[in-house]
Amino acid sequence: MASEEKTLKQVEQTQIPDTYQDPTVRKVITEKDLHKMVWRSLMLQSSFNYERMQGGGWTYSLIPGLKKIHQNKTDLGYALLDNLQFFNTHPFLVTFVQGVILAMEENKENRSTIRGIKVALMGPLGGIGDALFWLTLLPITGGIGVSLSEQGNIFGPILFLILFNLVHFFLIFWLMDYGYHTGTRAIATMREKTQEISRAATMVGLAVVGGLTASYVKLAFNGTTNSFSIGKMKMNIQTGIIDKIMPALMPVAYVFFCYWMLKKGRSPLTLIGITLLIGLIGAAVGLFAWPAAIK
Amino acid sequence: MEVSIWQALLVGLWAGIAAIDQFNGLTHIHRPIVTGAVIGIILGQPTVGIITGGTLELVWAGMVPLAGAQPPNVVIGGVIGTLFAILSKLSPTTAVGIAVPFSVAVQALITLLFTGMAPVAHAMDVAGLNGETKTIDRMAWIEPAILFVGFFIMGFLPALFGSNVITPMVKAIPLWILGGFQAAGGIMPAVGFGMLLKIMWKVEYAPFFVAGFIAAAYLKMEILPIALLAAAFAAYDYFANQNRKSSGGGTPAPASGPSTDDDDEEDYSNGI
Numbered sequence: 001m002a003s004e005e006k007t008l009k010q011v012e013q014t015q016i017p018d019t020y021q022d023p024t025v026r027k028v029i030t031e032k033d034l035h036k037m038v039w040r041s042l043m044l045q046s047s048f049n050y051e052r053m054q055g056g057g058w059t060y061s062l063i064p065g066l067k068k069i070h071q072n073k074t075d076l077g078y079a080l081l082d083n084l085q086f087f088n089t090h091p092f093l094v095t096f097v098q099g100v101i102l103a104m105e106e107n108k109e110n111r112s113t114i115r116g117i118k119v120a121l122m123g124p125l126g127g128i129g130d131a132l133f134w135l136t137l138l139p140i141t142g143g144i145g146v147s148l149s150e151q152g153n154i155f156g157p158i159l160f161l162i163l164f165n166l167v168h169f170f171l172i173f174w175l176m177d178y179g180y181h182t183g184t185r186a187i188a189t190m191r192e193k194t195q196e197i198s199r200a201a202t203m204v205g206l207a208v209v210g211g212l213t214a215s216y217v218k219l220a221f222n223g224t225t226n227s228f229s230i231g232k233m234k235m236n237i238q239t240g241i242i243d244k245i246m247p248a249l250m251p252v253a254y255v256f257f258c259y260w261m262l263k264k265g266r267s268p269l270t271l272i273g274i275t276l277l278i279g280l281i282g283a284a285v286g287l288f289a290w291p292a293a294i295k
Numbered sequence: 296m297e298v299s300i301w302q303a304l305l306v307g308l309w310a311g312i313a314a315i316d317q318f319n320g321l322t323h324i325h326r327p328i329v330t331g332a333v334i335g336i337i338l339g340q341p342t343v344g345i346i347t348g349g350t351l352e353l354v355w356a357g358m359v360p361l362a363g364a365q366p367p368n369v370v371i372g373g374v375i376g377t378l379f380a381i382l383s384k385l386s387p388t389t390a391v392g393i394a395v396p397f398s399v400a401v402q403a404l405i406t407l408l409f410t411g412m413a414p415v416a417h418a419m420d421v422a423g424l425n426g427e428t429k430t431i432d433r434m435a436w437i438e439p440a441i442l443f444v445g446f447f448i449m450g451f452l453p454a455l456f457g458s459n460v461i462t463p464m465v466k467a468i469p470l471w472i473l474g475g476f477q478a479a480g481g482i483m484p485a486v487g488f489g490m491l492l493k494i495m496w497k498v499e500y501a502p503f504f505v506a507g508f509i510a511a512a513y514l515k516m517e518i519l520p521i522a523l524l525a526a527a528f529a530a531y532d533y534f535a536n537q538n539r540k541s542s543g544g545g546t547p548a549p550a551s552g553p554s555t556d557d558d559d560e561e562d563y564s565n566g567i
Contacts, residue, residue, distance in 0.1 A: 196533060206525075
């Protein structure tokens, strides 16, 4: 049966068996294989679609290991089909799941057990990863880079890439080794550690967002058109009043306005629209400066 | 300025590479801070490119693919924004205001692609059950190839026709509208920062936001020293909690100290 080519219709009716035709446990995965699969994990989202999400890329990244583990072709077919189903986690933490799952495949654990662990791991790791990398590491390294870039310094992008990828590549290689060597035992430790790490990351992240708000949100009234006179004294609304209350008062107020709107369930797209409107109306009535004519 | 066909090809090539990196590789060469510098170098104006890239980077600080949901496309935002800044001599913030609508349009195209790619998954199922790993290996490159070609075109065409088509168009725009884009572009990072706060904000951690804000607004500190100071406090907090845990007696203390445990549990369910 293994030699016959299967069609789409047959695939849809396939029930993946829980056990293997060849249940012999062989330790075949080497350090080299693990690292090869870390590199392939960079293609995790290569077949991304809304039905299976990362399922295709996940399987692609495991192929060298699965091929070595399942020398029986039928077993390999079921292993591939099983892994091709829905999968979605954070790309920087996926190697941990890979490590754990590879150790289980190598031990020829029941397919349903492997599937269960895979699904149980991907969700929480996805949430943690979003918070740690997209919402903390990226703004921090980006913010550091931008502080150089805004002066036209080429080391802005270079420093950004170095800092970001040091963390990125250290993590994906370390997590693969850790996940594979510790197996399912790693899951509990991982959970505790990520809790502590995300607490620390939130602290640093919030401090950086506070700094970024003050430095990089540019929201100020045009001084020359927005001033008034008291007797002989000319008062500039922006520099004379608002900045005296607190520097960056309007930027921080607007950031919290956005935060409030998002909390209320408004989408970022709505906020982008509102921001464009405020800019255009504000400029039309003279609150904001106009650029010099383009030559 | 005039753009040669070679320069336009290079811009397209970079846009294509960046489009692949935004989903595969994730070395983050696709971020505007890098794209701005690269396009600036290609067009012979590295300084304008670097500065514009930095401005665009902040706008996308919080616009990230949370749980796979697509934000306004960061690659096309970086490419178009930098092209406008250089070819039409717009200020970086004005270029941001113009780039954002383009990136929203491309966001829709990406959503379309991710919907249309589902049949490939079923083709992979067939190959998988038959144990044909080589076929899966090949199919894995279909989507990156589509992304490359699509973004190559979206980078190449505006770069080639930028000075002849886009610049006259931009010149025809009334100054108050450009002023509006400039103001909006300056405010725009606030949307991203608001998104960051939505996920990270908790009253318990608010002192860190306040400290970071004061350090930048009053003390005029750079972001790097602010991050390092905050990291020092976070490390202190970590070790203090470790000590509390180890001296906590027989019952195992919660991971982040007794006083904050409830909050941390809640934190988790929020996805932090």
